[in-house]
Amino acid sequence: MRRSYDVIVIGSGPGGMAAAIAAKKHGAAHVLVIERDVEPGGILLQCIHHGFGVETLKQDLTGPAYAQRFVDEALALGVDVMVDAMVLQLTPSRHLWVTSTRSGLVELEARAIVLAMGCRERTRAQIRIPGSRPAGVYTAGTAQRLVNVEGYMPGRRFVILGSGDIGMIMARRLTLEGARVERVLEIMPYLTGLTRNYVQCLLDYGVPLQLSHTVARILGDRRVEAVEAVQVDENWRPVPGTAEVIPCDTLLLSVGLIPENELSRQAGVSLDPATGGPYVDQGFGTSVPGIFAAGNVVHVYDLVDWVTEAGYVAGRSAARSALGDQVQGVASVGLCAGENVRHVVPQRLNPESLTEGPQRLQLRVVRPIEGRARVQVADGDTLIAEQRLRYARPGEMVMVTLPPTAYDRVRQAKALVVMVTEG
Amino acid sequence: MQTYDVAIIGAGVVGCMVARVLSRYDLSVLLIDKESDVGAGTSSANTAIVHAGYDPVPGTLKAALNVAGNRMWDTLAAELDIPFERRGDYVVAVDPEEVPRLELLLQQGRANGVTGMEMLSGEELRRREPLVNPKACAALWASTSGICDPFAAVLAAAENAVTNGVTLMLETAFEGFHMEVRRIAGVRTSRGSFRCRWVVNAAGVYADEVMHKAGVRPDFRITPRRGEYYVLDRAQLPLRSVLFPVPTAVSKGILVTATVHGNPIVGPNAQDVASKEDRSVTREGLEEVWRGAQRLVPGLDPRAVIGLFAGLRAAGNARCLTPGVDYGHDFVVEIAEGVQGLVNLAGIESPGLTAAPAIADRVVELLRDAGEPLREKRSWNPIRRARPRFRDLPPEEQAALVRRNPLYGRIVCRCETVTEGEIVAEIHAPIPARTYDALKRRTWLGTGRCQGGFDTPRVLAILARELGLSPLQVTKKGPGSEFLSRPTKDADWSDTGPERAGHRAGGGWER
Ligand SMILES: Cc1cc2nc3c(=O)[nH]c(=O)nc-3n(C[C@H](O)[C@H](O)[C@H](O)COP(=O)(O)OP(=O)(O)OC[C@H]3O[C@@H](n4cnc5c(N)ncnc54)[C@H](O)[C@@H]3O)c2cc1C
Ligand SMILES: Cc1cc2nc3c(=O)[nH]c(=O)nc-3n(C[C@H](O)[C@H](O)[C@H](O)COP(=O)(O)OP(=O)(O)OC[C@H]3O[C@@H](n4cnc5c(N)ncnc54)[C@H](O)[C@@H]3O)c2cc1C
Helix, strand or coil: CCCEEEEEEECCCHHHHHHHHHHHHCCCCCEEEECCCCCCCHHHHHCCCEEECCCCCCCCEEHHHHHHHHHHHHHHHCCEEECCEEEEEECCCCEEEEEECCCEEEEEEEEEEEECCCEEECCCCCCCCCECCCECEEEHHHHHHHHHHHCEECCCEEEEECCCHHHHHHHHHHHHCCCEEEEEECCCCCCCCCHHHHHHHHHHHCCCEECCEEEEEEECCCECCEEEEEEECCCCCECCCCCEEEECCEEEECCCEEECCHHHHHCCCCECCCCCCECCCCCCECCCCCEEECHHHCCCCCCHHHHHHHHHHHHHHHHHHHCCCCCCCCCCEEEEECCCEEEEECCEECHHHHHCCCEEEEEEECCCECCCEEEEEEECCEEEEEEEECCECCCCCEEEEECHHHHHHHHHCCEEEEEEEEC | CCEEEEEEECCCHHHHHHHHHHCCECCCEEEECCCCCCCCCHHHCCCCEECCCCCCCCCCHHHHHHHHHHHHHHHHHHHHCCCEECCCEEEEECCHHHHHHHHHHHHHHHHHCCCCEEEEEHHHHHHHCCCCCCCCCEEEEECCCEEECHHHHHHHHHHHHHHCCCEEECCCCEEEEEEECCEEEEEEECCEEEEEEEEEECCHHHHHHHHHHCCCCCCCCCEEEEEEEEEECCCCCCCCCCEEECCCCCCCCCEEEECCCCCEEEECCCEECCCCCCCCECHHHHHHHHHHHHHHCCCCCHHHEEEEEEEEEEECCECCCCCCCCCCCECEEEECCCCECEEEEECCCCCHHHHHHHHHHHHHHHHHHCCCCCCECCCCCCCCCCCCCHHHCCHHHHHHHHHHCHHHHCEEECCCCEEHHHHHHHHCCCCCCCCHHHHHHHHCCCCCCCCCCCHHHHHHHHHHHHHCCCHHHCECCCCCCECCCEECCCCCCCCCHHHHHHHHHHHHHHC
């Protein structure tokens, strides 16, 4: 086994596999993907529903089928894949400690690293749900793994908190498995996942959704016996007199995802508090030379297509970096979240990149706009780019493209502010 | 009927420490607990501080056993391999009006025989702990206080007791006594009756009900007093000091400390509750705790919260027996009057964890005074070694461990870096971990950022495989707390038994 690689990718989800493929295609001779699960593919292996690849492949695939395409392509290109192996430590000088049952604990090094560790789910404690601590409280993704991978039902009668995509998808899956999904509760006054999932997973299966509602208390000593649901006001305070006890044996939480950045932190990568992921430039370079990032580790995506695309960009940058090009830390302009924007990726842009082609910005809005909306990129009073949207919803990523013609204005800009407004 | 010299009711830290010291003598000892594991009661939900001893009122049993217990912890931790660190603590005055109270605590500590205390200026405190409230104007520093792993303390003591011959029976609830006139002849439990000459009542919040069954101290009452906590992410808050507010009459107040694994914990509040099982957290309680903690460390970030829990203090109403000391909530450590053969260890609220080894030694004295011969066994071994913890080892030793047993190379809990090798070792240890929570207390798996989201399916598969169960039978904390309800419709391994099920759930990994 080699100890030294041109590019090492941590994580074999769609972000990581695309990065490995691109790195190989752009000249990196030795590329390794390290995956802690027993097979490559990432979170998609438990997403057995369809709906993957609609945007870029123009096909409607299941999660595992989508993932397999890229795994096959990477293997055909000669990418090395190490499974059942977890990266425990990553240094700023790109040394990694990896442990696995097969190779034990080994130290590897790479000229360039791509972080593609995906994300993790927010938990009960993070949203501070009061009550007892019985069995029967799961994050939606954990339940998805139990049902789709292990083949076991985690309960019979469910309440789902949060209208995130995984929760809605699980509402449908559990219903198909013969379980009863009493309700989906959402604390916000709007849906937090994709509208298409609301239609296909809740409406079509008669699962009620209650907006501006949350779980006030979990009841039950050894196993969940009920949850107390309550309506909340604008400040998320319970509205007196609205409490209702819903008997159930399981509570699923679909209350948000957080980029997985333990290794990024260890490597000294600066993290953006708004995304929870690394600050990146247009090539997905982080603040540490030779370290790149792609996919949910950067910010949480809604569609896998854009993860794959980001992986290609990061993999190409990593290959160029491994071959000696300076792709990071060059003069660049900052991008900031302006009105109604939660965060923007990338956070920095090298104007010269516009000479190679248009550059795409990815963002999330704070509040929904149901009428027509527009997304604008400006430097002070100077408008640099503008795009019309049919609507803007927090559950769906918004994209805006900076055309090559914006080169001059971007080069002169101090900072680019991105905003999404009505109209 | 099985006969023992001593039956101990309750395998919390007190019962287990007692079992351990009794295992030194030529006695047959039975230790029972109603739960599926040792230490599932109050001993697994507390602040985990080995208190210096400046807090209890001088002259009380609490004060004496606190200070005596504290002094025993170095030897105890070394013999039993319990993670323990004498980190010291600060009582912080945020308001100048609180400063005289610090002086009082200092005097009280000296009266109790506590050494290593010192008054510090606000400046000095901030130099040592920059995260503390800038308004802090003075602090009492107590160098002898420490933090420990309370789960390890219970387990280690119980394991050492069991390897020295004590019989442990779990899921065995005490139901009543067999009396012969006014003498205890045995105990009735959910798993049948046992003869014994002595009963040690270490039933925590239930100790009052146990003694009432023998007709002892009918006026003694335990009020469950709940304390709620947050656990914070060590990566987001590098706080290592133990910071107390100036105490009130009912509790030591809401403090800020850290687990031996470095995650800060804040809490507890103090709320009397109706049920002795009510370990729930409440919205109001959590808000109270957060406000209290912010008084000490204003920069606490709510996004750093990774865990919530609550514990029940066994607040008793026993008067202190020392003449001239007016105190109504003392520990009860006694041979009961009115019946023969009952030792009561009751009202053991904080600092009960600290005091537990001293309470155990006191039990030995009580039995000796009562005429028990207590002959030492030559075979007694006070040493118990913890099984290797992958994440605490240097890389060379980690590598060696994986070479010896490849299962140490597979990480099952990603946040706390717990390997399959450690989990399997705990399942087959002298006191086997048979539930998820039992594994959690032994390895700290599932206590990190993702709170078990990642490890749960994997741990269920490992427990099922190692115990020869179907995953459907695996529980969080004993019968009634099963994780899974049935196989999915298309799964065809529903009735093929544990072998197939284990293979399916965990076996993919063998490829
Ligand atoms: C439950 C769920 C349902 C979704 N449904 C849809 C859908 O219907 N349609 C759609 O288009 N998109 C969907 N998405 C979105 C999309 O699939 C994800 O955004 C995408 O899979 C993210 O890819 P990734 O490569 O960033 O991360 P992941 O796929 O999560 O891959 C990360 C990989 O890194 C590995 N890893 C992490 N840390 C380490 C380490 N230290 N050492 C080794 N390996 C490590 C992990 O095991 C994992 O395999 C869904 C996402 C989720 C979570
Ligand atoms: C919020 C809080 C914070 C604390 N902080 C500290 C601290 O920082 N430092 C410190 O020194 N102390 C502290 N304490 C006190 C300490 O935790 C307790 O004093 C100690 O754990 C008591 O141990 P125990 O063995 O008496 O009780 P427990 O641990 O409750 O054990 C009693 C056992 O008896 C069993 N039992 C009960 N009834 C029966 C029955 N009928 N049959 C069989 N088994 C039965 C129970 O299942 C239980 O396992 C704190 C306590 C609380 C609640």
